[in-house]
Amino acid sequence: MTQLIMxxxxxxxxxxxxDEVLQELRKIEEATKISVTTGEYDIIILLEVPTxxxxxxxxxxxxxxxPGIKETTTAVVEKIITT
Amino acid sequence: MSSRNQRPVGxxxxxxxxxxxxxxxxxxxxxxxxxxxxxxNTMISDSIAFGFMAQWLALGVTVVLIAFLSIxxxxxxxxxxxxxxxxxxxxxxxxxxRRPMKYLIAGGLLAxxxxxxxxxxxxQTDASTILPYGQLVIIYLLLGDLLAxxxxxxxxxxQCIVSITLGVLLVxxxxxxxxxxxxxxxxxxxxxxxxxxxxxxxxxxRMEIRPGLRVDSLNMRLWTLLFMNISMSLMMLPxxxxxxxxxxxxxxxxxxxxxxxxxxxxxxxxxxxxxxLGSGSMAVxxxxxxVSVVLGIPVTLLGNLILPGAFGAITSDVFLWALKLFGVTLxxxxxxxxQAADVRSIVLVNVNPRAGSVLGALFDVKGVExxxxxxxxxxxxxxVKGRSLTKTRSAVLKKxxxxxxxxxVRTLIVLADYR
Numbered sequence: 001m002t003q004l005i006m007x008x009x010x011x012x013x014x015x016x017x018x019d020e021v022l023q024e025l026r027k028i029e030e031a032t033k034i035s036v037t038t039g040e041y042d043i044i045i046l047l048e049v050p051t052x053x054x055x056x057x058x059x060x061x062x063x064x065x066x067p068g069i070k071e072t073t074t075a076v077v078e079k080i081i082t083t
Numbered sequence: 084m085s086s087r088n089q090r091p092v093g094x095x096x097x098x099x100x101x102x103x104x105x106x107x108x109x110x111x112x113x114x115x116x117x118x119x120x121x122x123x124n125t126m127i128s129d130s131i132a133f134g135f136m137a138q139w140l141a142l143g144v145t146v147v148l149i150a151f152l153s154i155x156x157x158x159x160x161x162x163x164x165x166x167x168x169x170x171x172x173x174x175x176x177x178x179x180x181r182r183p184m185k186y187l188i189a190g191g192l193l194a195x196x197x198x199x200x201x202x203x204x205x206x207q208t209d210a211s212t213i214l215p216y217g218q219l220v221i222i223y224l225l226l227g228d229l230l231a232x233x234x235x236x237x238x239x240x241x242q243c244i245v246s247i248t249l250g251v252l253l254v255x256x257x258x259x260x261x262x263x264x265x266x267x268x269x270x271x272x273x274x275x276x277x278x279x280x281x282x283x284x285x286x287x288x289r290m291e292i293r294p295g296l297r298v299d300s301l302n303m304r305l306w307t308l309l310f311m312n313i314s315m316s317l318m319m320l321p322x323x324x325x326x327x328x329x330x331x332x333x334x335x336x337x338x339x340x341x342x343x344x345x346x347x348x349x350x351x352x353x354x355x356x357x358x359x360l361g362s363g364s365m366a367v368x369x370x371x372x373x374v375s376v377v378l379g380i381p382v383t384l385l386g387n388l389i390l391p392g393a394f395g396a397i398t399s400d401v402f403l404w405a406l407k408l409f410g411v412t413l414x415x416x417x418x419x420x421x422q423a424a425d426v427r428s429i430v431l432v433n434v435n436p437r438a439g440s441v442l443g444a445l446f447d448v449k450g451v452e453x454x455x456x457x458x459x460x461x462x463x464x465x466x467v468k469g470r471s472l473t474k475t476r477s478a479v480l481k482k483x484x485x486x487x488x489x490x491x492v493r494t495l496i497v498l499a500d501y502r
Contacts, residue, residue, distance in 0.1 A: 022501075026091065031092055033092070033500070033501070034500070035427075035429060035497045035501075036497065037498060038495060038498060040493055044495070075458065075459035075460065076458045076459065080455040081442060081454050082452065082453040082454075083452050
């Protein structure tokens with residue numbers, strides 16, 4: 001099995017729509033972690049995809065289509081260490 | 084056997100799943116202990132014979148259950164085994180890879196030791212004064228967590244765990260003293276074996292078979308039980324006489340349903356326990372699971388209404404009840420405080436362009452669970468676990484700022500986590 005590409009998508013959500021957006025994001029199977037946060041961003045998700053092409057598809061065709069998301073910042077993970 | 088990236092995010096937040104599992108394990112343990120007590124009080128007095136039958140029947144039940152849970156079922160257009168809802172890492176009945184298997188063999192052999200002592204003591208008349216001390220295993224686990232660098236318990240955790248442990252001991256009080264040899268058996272081999280067993284189970288559960296797929300708790304239970312039974316039986320055999328065997332033959336049929344109930348409850352208890360171990364520290368999981376002692380009170384009271392005497396004697400001493408009530412309060416307060424004090428945050432770090440890689444240095448900060456180097460606006464993303472915001476700030480953020488090259492740190496507090 002090839003190594004998966006991981007990417008964090010940091011999102012800015014319109015006021016009052018966080019819950020709606022959360023429900024939609026949950027349907028994306030490639031999203032392995034979803035965190036609702038306070039501060040600069042409102043929701044941060046971790047995607048695990050086989051190729052960059054898939055990452056493009058998910059961000060452009062799925063996430064950007066969800067009403068309520070104001071802005072997204074995609075950060076591709078270059079290296080990760082975890083417990 | 085779907086890896087993380089092939090399954091959707093769960094409906095409940097990660098923290099609630101963790102606490103539900105830990106407490107659920109305690110509830111199921113109450114059920115299985117009640118079955119044992121009923122059997123020992125009404126049908127069979129030889130606890131060694133009972134333990135021998137109970138454990139081997141449990142293995143049979145587990146094999147059948149896992150075979151049943153392996154049956155695939157259609158769910159939203161994709162095939163999944165029935166056992167998926169018990170543990171998403173579960174695929175089907177299988178042998179595990181060599182390394183987790185080694186942990187399970189070692190853990191199983193040790194657990195066999197503590198189970199042997201459990202049944203040995205359960206047969207004594209004053210067992211109820213001694214066995215609550217088995218809960219002191221939490222202290223051993225706390226020390227274990229302290230020694231494991233990455234999982235340092237905070238003062239709040241220590242407070243809550245002490246409160247829960249003392250509460251559990253108070254709940255278990257009975258009139259009369261205890262004899263020192265039995266107490267030593269509980270505090271010595273029984274607790275040490277079960278602490279080591281917990282540690283090994285945790286190591287095995289956290290191992291990845293392939294990226295995103297961890298060892299599943301159902302198969303873990305099966306293989307652990309096999310080795311546990313072998314080591315337990317080896318210790319029991321010298322104590323068993325031909326009379327024990329005839330007794331087992333005579334009582335097996337009438338006991339069958341009780342044994343079955345106990346085996347099913349234990350299976351669920353252990354699966355939940357191991358899954359909780361996969362995502363939390365050992366001492367916390369164990370202290371939550373020890374709520375079983377508190378639940379034992381209503382179960383004993385209600386049970387005795389249905390089958391008088393089967394659930395053990397109830398004291399009418401008001402003073403003892405007051406102590407028990409204090410115990411319950413301590414346990415509940417500890418559990419609630421621990422659950423309320425769970426703060427996770429995500430920290431975004433930017434470094435100056437000539438800093439080189441600081442990923443290792445960032446990950447080495449205690450409390451950092453995951454560190455990722457990113458391409459894009461931010462340079463690093465850290466997932467930080469703390470018991471309070473002050474703790475996160477003082478212990479974690481200050482150290483992150485001290486890492487050479489770090490120019491900006493932005494902290495986002497996680498309100499809910501789903502995985």
